[in-house]
Every structure is written in C-alpha cells, then in structure tokens.
Amino acid sequence: MNAYDSEREHTFEALPPAQGRGFAQSWWGRAWLAALEGGALDGEQVRTGRRLARAGAVGAVSVRPGRITAVVQERDGTGYRADVLLDVLTDAQWDRFLDLTVERSGHVAALLDREMPPHLVEDSEAAGIDLLPGLGDLEAECGCDAWDHCRHTTALCYQVARLLDQDPFVLLLLRGRAEQALLADLQARSTAEPAEAAPTPQQGVDAVEAYLAGHVLPPLPAVPELPGQPGVPPSLDTEAPPAGVVEPAALEILAARTAAQAHVLLAEALRGGAERLAPAWALTVGEDAVRLAAGRPGDADTAQWVLNRLAAGSRRGREQLALAVRAWRTGGVSALSVLEEEWVVEGEALARARAALDTAWEEDERPVLRARGNRWTVVGSAGQLRLGRDGRWWPYRKERGRWVPAGDAARDPATALAAVASEEVEEALS
Incomplete structure (x- = not known):
C-alpha cells in the first residue's frame, strides 16, 4: 500500500472512493476528524471536502514530520496542492513518550499490531504529550489561497483518517518520529538495565517535616487493569425466608447489574473520550427498566421472570421492551428517545x-x-x-x-x- 521514500517521509498511494462507508472506523481516526470538524470555521467547506474525499479526488498522500501533502482534484480536473500542518513533539517529549510506552508491554504490542491503545494516549496527555490533535491544531495551506481549511485540505484530512485506521504510525511520523526509529528506541529502552528503585520513605515522619526535609515519596500506584469480566456478587440463597416484600432474586439481579455497571464505568474511565450514558439516578422509571433489561440478567428462567416484570413496570409489551433494549445498546437514553419519540423538525x-x-x-x-x-x-x-x-x-x-x-x-x-x-x-x- 505504501512506498517508503525515506525513513522520514512516507508516501501512500491514492485510496479508492469511500462511497457508502464512514471515513474513520478507529477511535483515534474519529478523534482526528473531530479536531478537523470542531476547528474548521466554515461548515460548508467541511461538507464539500468530505464529498471530494468520498469521490476519490485525493491523490497520493505524503506524510513527513509536521506536514501531510496531497493534490486534490476538482470535478473539472483542476488540481490543488493541499497541506495540513501539525506541531512535532520535542526530543524531551519523545523521551517521556518512549518511557511511558515501555512501562507497559501491552502498549508496545498494540503499536506493533497497528493499534493506538487508549491508555497510552491518556498517559501521554497526563505527561504533557498530546499525540492526537486538538481543536485548532490542524493548520491548513492550499494552492487555492484559502486562509482557513478549504474543501481541499478538508478532503485531505478525511483521507488521512482512513490511513490512520490502518496505521497509527502515520500520526507518530507526523508528530516527528519515523516508525523504524521509534521501534529501535523502544527496543533499546526495553533491554536497558532497570533504574534503581526509589528509596523507601521513612516511617513515622510527620507530613510537614517530611515535606520540609525533602523526603522522597513513593510513586503513585499504577492505573488498574480492566478485569476480564465484572465481579461476582454474593449469593443470597439461604434457608431463612425473606423478610417483608424483599425478593432475593430481584436483589441478586440488581447486585449483578451494579457489578456490571461498575465494570463499564471503569472501562470508560480507562478508555477516555467515550460518551457517557446518563446516570441511573437521572433516568425515568421506563428508561431505567430498559437499562436493567439491557444487562441480560441471570439464567434463562430468572431472565424471563425479570423481563416480564420490567416490561410490565415500564408499560411495554415484551416485544416493545426487546426493541427498546436493542436501541439502548446502540446509544443509551439518546437512542431510546429516537426510537420512541417522533417530533417535528422545523x-x-x-x-x-x-x-x-x-x-x-x-x-x-x-x-x-x-x-x-x-x-x-x-x-x-x-x-x-x-x-x-x-x-x-x-x-x-x-x-x-x-x-x-x-x-x-x-x-x-x-x-x-x-x-x-x-x-x-x-x-x-x-
């Protein structure tokens, strides 16, 4: 797909038209487009540029530190050189990035698989290293003499989003480091002798005295890894009869759903940038019933009993509830509202x-x-x-x-x- 002009510049062949598909499938590709769409001043130019990219009007794309370049053709065949610029990282920022990457073997493995781990991006941002562009970071230069993003530079950005889906090293090269050099640096750091452990702080020292004396404090614990599945709540199956109107089966299901929701929230916090669903306490009774039903509660017999209760409580039939669950799983409250509410657009x-x-x-x-x-x-x-x-x-x-x-x-x-x-x-x- 790509030809290596040199270690510091890669040229990617023109991609075919993108008719009938989105431009970015990966989360980092979508973040790239969000920086473009949120920072461009003229929405019409963005839409026209997207049409040009979808029609295959963007030629071969050259990527080098700080700049991407391509010729974009209008429908009449006129070509314009379009350039998009992004600041490169400093040597000190690259050193911090490489150190962060080798701290977790999963980061290196993901990069080798052409993936951009969310944790790596989050850790980098915390260290003052912005891998992905923010609003206004993508600067434009074009032969049509537009002073902001025009349809030609916009089309180039949409095409680059497709390249980023396939290879996040495109972004790293744009930020200033070629793939082979980056991998060599990672290899060197991975095989280097481990640094001496930080001295253990004195025990029993007053906090104020420790601060004034310059005692070395231990590092913060690492961000927890996401468990493979939610925790298992305790069983409430006892010989003692339940008191009052408490139903043990329902309580077990709520406990399981709480564990599942905690797992989702942790995954969201570790991933970053995900759109949060409305908290359970902000939902109506009908919305909360759909949320609970979407959790696939319990075994088959228990699930049927719960779904019947939730359908009745939300004033939906079982078929309506199943459709609401399908909508919920695509987008929570917003998707449920679109399913069940028809409104006049004016x-x-x-x-x-x-x-x-x-x-x-x-x-x-x-x-x-x-x-x-x-x-x-x-x-x-x-x-x-x-x-x-x-x-x-x-x-x-x-x-x-x-x-x-x-x-x-x-x-x-x-x-x-x-x-x-x-x-x-x-x-x-x-």
Missing part, C-alpha cells in the same frame, strides 16, 4: 438537516427520501434515517414490518445510512 434545525442531506451525497448517488417528522425513509429500500435532537443521524431498517435500530449515530447522514447497507451485506453473506 426552523434552524430543519435548515441544518436539509443542508446535511443535500451535501452528504453526490447528485447521482443521493437516495430518494420521504420525510415525516424527524424521520427520512429511503424510497424503495428498507432504510431510514432518524434525526436526534442533538443533530445526529440514527440508522434504521425495516424488519418484519417494523423499524428497528441498525447501528450507531453519526453526524454525517451518508455515514449513518451506510450502516443499513452494511447489515444487509452481512446478512446476505451469512
């Missing part, structure tokens, strides 16, 4: 929705959509787009005469609708 929200739909596809690729409320149904297809109140698009497809969630939400309606096509292809192959 004013500024309607104008933004129409603009997004108009620019998401090329003229000859745009599907015919029939609108009703916040729902746009693809004519002659089993696909539908639903607009959430936060401006995101949710994909739906028709199964056995009813509309069901088909995937995660996206800011781009074409990306969201591509999830429906992906499901259809997977079903055809299975």
Whole structure:
C-alpha cells in the first residue's frame, strides 16, 4: 500500500472512493476528524471536502514530520496542492513518550499490531504529550489561497483518517518520529538495565517535616487493569425466608447489574473520550427498566421472570421492551428517545438537516427520501434515517414490518445510512 521514500517521509498511494462507508472506523481516526470538524470555521467547506474525499479526488498522500501533502482534484480536473500542518513533539517529549510506552508491554504490542491503545494516549496527555490533535491544531495551506481549511485540505484530512485506521504510525511520523526509529528506541529502552528503585520513605515522619526535609515519596500506584469480566456478587440463597416484600432474586439481579455497571464505568474511565450514558439516578422509571433489561440478567428462567416484570413496570409489551433494549445498546437514553419519540423538525434545525442531506451525497448517488417528522425513509429500500435532537443521524431498517435500530449515530447522514447497507451485506453473506 505504501512506498517508503525515506525513513522520514512516507508516501501512500491514492485510496479508492469511500462511497457508502464512514471515513474513520478507529477511535483515534474519529478523534482526528473531530479536531478537523470542531476547528474548521466554515461548515460548508467541511461538507464539500468530505464529498471530494468520498469521490476519490485525493491523490497520493505524503506524510513527513509536521506536514501531510496531497493534490486534490476538482470535478473539472483542476488540481490543488493541499497541506495540513501539525506541531512535532520535542526530543524531551519523545523521551517521556518512549518511557511511558515501555512501562507497559501491552502498549508496545498494540503499536506493533497497528493499534493506538487508549491508555497510552491518556498517559501521554497526563505527561504533557498530546499525540492526537486538538481543536485548532490542524493548520491548513492550499494552492487555492484559502486562509482557513478549504474543501481541499478538508478532503485531505478525511483521507488521512482512513490511513490512520490502518496505521497509527502515520500520526507518530507526523508528530516527528519515523516508525523504524521509534521501534529501535523502544527496543533499546526495553533491554536497558532497570533504574534503581526509589528509596523507601521513612516511617513515622510527620507530613510537614517530611515535606520540609525533602523526603522522597513513593510513586503513585499504577492505573488498574480492566478485569476480564465484572465481579461476582454474593449469593443470597439461604434457608431463612425473606423478610417483608424483599425478593432475593430481584436483589441478586440488581447486585449483578451494579457489578456490571461498575465494570463499564471503569472501562470508560480507562478508555477516555467515550460518551457517557446518563446516570441511573437521572433516568425515568421506563428508561431505567430498559437499562436493567439491557444487562441480560441471570439464567434463562430468572431472565424471563425479570423481563416480564420490567416490561410490565415500564408499560411495554415484551416485544416493545426487546426493541427498546436493542436501541439502548446502540446509544443509551439518546437512542431510546429516537426510537420512541417522533417530533417535528422545523426552523434552524430543519435548515441544518436539509443542508446535511443535500451535501452528504453526490447528485447521482443521493437516495430518494420521504420525510415525516424527524424521520427520512429511503424510497424503495428498507432504510431510514432518524434525526436526534442533538443533530445526529440514527440508522434504521425495516424488519418484519417494523423499524428497528441498525447501528450507531453519526453526524454525517451518508455515514449513518451506510450502516443499513452494511447489515444487509452481512446478512446476505451469512
């Protein structure tokens, strides 16, 4: 796929058009696009650039420290050189990054597998090293003389997101360190003699005296690793009858769900950047019932009993509850609201929705959509787009005469609708 021009510059061949798919599948690729979309001043240029990238208008991409370059062609064949700049890390920052990486063998293994571990990015940020760009960090230069991101530099950024999905070393080279040099430094540090352990602090010393005397304090404990599965709550199966209206089976299920939720929160805290679901105490009774049902509680017999109770308590039938659970697992409260609430899109929200739909596809690729409320149904297809109140698009497809969630939400309606096509292809192959 790529040809090595030199150790400090890599050139990637032009990628084929990205029709019917999103540009970033990895979390670090999406973070790259978030920096572009959040920092660009002209939303129309972003949408037009996305269309150019989707049509395959970006040529070979050259990546070197601090700069990526490509020629982007307009539909009339006119080519413009587009450059996107990102600050390189200093030698001191690279030294800290390498030390952080070798502290955990999993970081090195993940990089070798072309993965960007979330823990590595978080640890680096805590040490003052920003691997991923933030808002406004991606500077633009283009032959069309635009002073901010134009459609050409935007198209280049979308293409780079696809490259980052395949190889995070693209980002590391852009930050100033080539792959082979980086791996050599990691190897050297991994085989070096371990540093002397920090001296043990004196016991029984007053905190103020220790601070004034300059006593060396022990390092903070390492961030805990995520367990493979939630903890097992204690069993409440005893010979003593339950007191009052307490139901042991229900209590065991709630304890298991609490352990599962704690596992999810720990994973979220370690991963970073994940969108949090609403806390349980902020949910309505109906929403909380769906949350509990989404946890797949207990064995088969217990699960049926619990699901019947939750369906009745939330005033849903079992089929409605199952559909609500499916929505919940794609996006929590927001996804559940999109499933069960139909609302009228008007004013500024309607104008933004129409603009997004108009620019998401090329003229000859745009599907015919029939609108009703916040729902746009693809004519002659089993696909539908639903607009959430936060401006995101949710994909739906028709199964056995009813509309069901088909995937995660996206800011781009074409990306969201591509999830429906992906499901259809997977079903055809299975």
